[in-house]
Amino acid sequence: MESDVLVVDDSAAIRKILQRVLRQTGMAIRTIHEAGDGQEALALLANKRVDLVLTDINMPNMDGLQLLKSLKSAEEWRNVPVVMITTEGGETKVAEAVRLGAAGYVRKPFTADQIKEKLAGILEPALPL
Amino acid sequence: MNLHQIIVESINQAASNVFATMVGGELGPGSDFVALGAPEPTDGVVSFIGIAGPWMGTGSLTCSSSMACAICSQLLMTETTAVNEEVLDAVAELTNMIIGGVKNDLERHVGALGLSIPTVVFGRNFKTRSVGSTEWIVVHFPWNGEQLEVKVSLAPNEKFALPLQHAPTHACAIEV
16 A cells, blocks of 8 residues: 655755655655645645654754654544654653654664665555566 | 864764765865864855754854755755755755764763754855854865865853753854
8 A cells, every 4th residue: 555655844955855765765655745844744734644754853833843742642643653854863852752652763864774774664665566 | 082072073973974874975084173263254155053052052064156066966866056945955954964963972971952943154255253152163074176164163051050031042143
């Protein structure tokens, strides 16, 4: 089954890189939506269903931890896996993300293999042509 | 190892790691020095990111516009020949990753730190000044015949123990 993914990052460069990397993972991905911060993500999720959220932590307006908290406290989004992708390496924010229910954590800079490895248990691989 | 050495080592590791992982093409060996006072007028692209916590200051990247375009082209796998929003965004993200790496290293020595959202400036013959900071730890890296400058200015935050409403903010003034 193909999945829809939401990428949340205030950097258009990182969103573009993640679009490319996600297409290279070999996972069955149908659509990749983008949002520039947590507020945009929640607005988008009001109308769209996604199977995975990849989010930065440090963003203006609403950061990734606030977004994670909002998703995990909403009945309809509670079971959607959220993977944090961020430069943050501090134990405090990692622990906070895990406590709030993050499914994983990837530190920037990242390789395509690191993203693929993190998503392996979350998304299904694409069927061979 | 003193804080100066830790910062230089962190800049070297973070910059090399970011280029090797996401930009491509190895950075040459970094040469470091301490710069006092405001820098001379410059051309090209400069980015800043504020650092706050028990120590506070600024991290900064400087490169020519042609190098900024080359970095953007390799990072995003697009052909870019002029500085535009995409190039500025790529340099901002590069700054976020490199100074973020330095911040993560420093946290082991000085405690939890926070980073601001990066600011990027592009122009000709402009000066930059970080209010209250006079000493920068600067590392120059050669890359594809050009030079990337990464620098950090940090000072102890004497008011860190005060309640949040009295916590100082870090200002970064730019003279264009």
